[in-house]
Structure formats: structure tokens, C-alpha cells
Amino acid sequence: MVTSILNRFTGMGLSVGLLLLVYWLTAVAAGPQAQMRAGRILSLPVVKLLYVALVIAFSFHLIAGIRHLIWDTGRGLERAQARRSAWLVGVASVALMLVIIYCAWLSRGHAR
Amino acid sequence: MSLRSPLGQVLGAGSAKHGVHHWWMQRLTSVALVPLSIWFLVSLLSLPSFDHWVVSAWMAQSSSALLLILLVLVAAWHSQLGLQVVIEDYVHAAGAKTVTLVAITFAHVLIGSAGVLAVLRVAVRGAAP
Numbered sequence: 001m002v003t004s005i006l007n008r009f010t011g012m013g014l015s016v017g018l019l020l021l022v023y024w025l026t027a028v029a030a031g032p033q034a035q036m037r038a039g040r041i042l043s044l045p046v047v048k049l050l051y052v053a054l055v056i057a058f059s060f061h062l063i064a065g066i067r068h069l070i071w072d073t074g075r076g077l078e079r080a081q082a083r084r085s086a087w088l089v090g091v092a093s094v095a096l097m098l099v100i101i102y103c104a105w106l107s108r109g110h111a112r
Numbered sequence: 113m114s115l116r117s118p119l120g121q122v123l124g125a126g127s128a129k130h131g132v133h134h135w136w137m138q139r140l141t142s143v144a145l146v147p148l149s150i151w152f153l154v155s156l157l158s159l160p161s162f163d164h165w166v167v168s169a170w171m172a173q174s175s176s177a178l179l180l181i182l183l184v185l186v187a188a189w190h191s192q193l194g195l196q197v198v199i200e201d202y203v204h205a206a207g208a209k210t211v212t213l214v215a216i217t218f219a220h221v222l223i224g225s226a227g228v229l230a231v232l233r234v235a236v237r238g239a240a241p
Contacts, residue, residue, distance in 0.1 A: 008194075008198060011191070011194045011195075012194075012195065012198065014187075014191070015191040015194070015195060018184075018187050018188060018191055018223060019223060021184070021187075021227070022184060022223050022226050022227040022230070025171075025180070025184070025227050025230035025231060026226055026227075026229075026230040028164065028167050028168055028171060028230065028234060029229070029230035029231070029233040029234050031164070032164040032165075035164045035167070036164075039162065058149070058153075062146065062149065062150075065142050065145075065146075066146065068142075069139065069142065069143065072139060100153065100157075103157050104157055106157075107157045107158065107159075
């Protein structure tokens with residue numbers, strides 16, 4: 001129940017992420033000045049907060065989506081199994097989120 | 113009691129078979145997005161910096177250009193299918209529903225094409241001089 005509605009919310013959030021991605025790609029294509037201007041907007045504190053939200057949304061949506069694909073094969077639909085996999089989705093998506101944040105932190109240190 | 117025939121009442125409401133296609137495309141795009149999104153995240157985090165020449169050199173490689181185009185197209189498609197279901201579930205007024213659905217579809221076609229155009233521009237031009 002909760003994972004299902006969360007999958008929708010995170011999916012909607014990732015649509016915003018797609019918008020940001022295309023904005024960034026367009027700015028890169030428009031040249032160095034345009035990318036710099038976009039970079040100023042994309043590195044605003046509010047937008048950085050959005051990246052954290054997007055990482056959380058991505059981690060959850062990816063793991064919960066894989067669970068949905070497994071369900072589509074007809075497996076794991078018993079109530080007890082679904083309850084167990086809901087916990088698994090929670091744990092796995094938090095783990096994935098931490099891995100992504102750790103890698104992002106590492107690569108940022110590398111850039112300096 | 114309406115004088116409209118049962119057939120007349122459902123005409124224009126769409127084919128009953130569209131749902132299966134929607135469902136199948138949602139699954140197909142989600143399967144494709146698993147490797148595409150992981151590839152994108154790993155590549156993005158492996159870039160040494162986000163300076164213009166670094167990013168455009170990466171985008172200009174044919175392998176990353178191809179995968180970026182696929183990512184943008186498949187993600188836009190998946191997003192459109194997902195948001196369509198949300199709108200169909202929560203927007204009940206017939207007029208508002210149609211207008212929102214059309215707007216969402218147009219917006220996604222625009223986002224998808226803009227993303228493809230941007231990648232192509234960099235790929236055709238080659239990395240920044």
C-alpha cells in the first residue's frame with residue numbers, strides 16, 4: 001500500500017529530474033557560456049536539495065520498480081511474501097541511496 | 113433511462129485494447145531504464161568535472177551519445193505513461209482530464225525531442241574546441 005503510493009510520488013519527482021537533465025543537456029549543447037549560466041542555477045542551494053530528493057526518489061523507484069516487475073511474473077504475490085519484500089525494498093533503497101551519496105561525495109572530492 | 117444505445121455510450125471512449133498496450137509499454141520502458149539509468153548515474157559520477165569541455169567530450173562519444181538519446185527518449189516515454197495513469201486516477205472532470213492529458217503528452221514530446229536535439233548537436237559538432 002505505502003510502497004505503491006510512494007512509487008507514484010517518486011516517479012512524479014523523477015519526471016522533474018528528467019526536466020532538469022534535458023535543461024542541462026540543452027545548456028551544454030548551447031555552449032560554454034550557456035552551460036555556465038545554467039550551472040549557476042543548477043548549483044543553487046535549493047536545487048542541490050532537489051538532487052538529494054532525486055537520489056532518494058531514484059533509489060526507491062528503481063528498487064520498487066524491480067519488485068513490480070517480479071510481481072508481473074506472478075511471483076511473490078502472497079501477502080506474507082509481499083510484506084517481506086516491502087521491507088526488502090525499504091532496506092535496499094536506503095542502501096542504494098547511501099551508495100549513490102557516498103559515490104557522489106567521493107567524485108566531488110576528486111573534482112577539487 | 114438514456115435513449116442512447118449501449119454502443120453509442122461507449123463510442124469515443126477509446127478501444128478496450130489500449131490498456132494492454134499501455135501496460136506493456138510501461139513494463140518495457142521500465143526494464144530498459146534499469147541499465148540506462150544506472151549507466152547514466154555511473155558515467156555522471158565518473159566525470160572528472162562538469163566543465164564544458166569535459167561534459168561535451170563525454171557527450172560527443174558515440175556510445176554515450178547513443179545511450180543518452182535512448183535514456184532521454186525512454187525516460188520521457190515512461191514518465192508520460194506514468195503521469196497519464198496518475199491523471200486518469202485523480203482528475204475526474206472529463207474536460208480537465210483531456211486537457212491535462214494532452215498537455216502532458218505535448219510536454220513530454222517536447223522534452224524528449226529537446227533532449228535528443230541537444231545530444232545530437234554536441235555529437236555532430238564533436239567535443240568543444
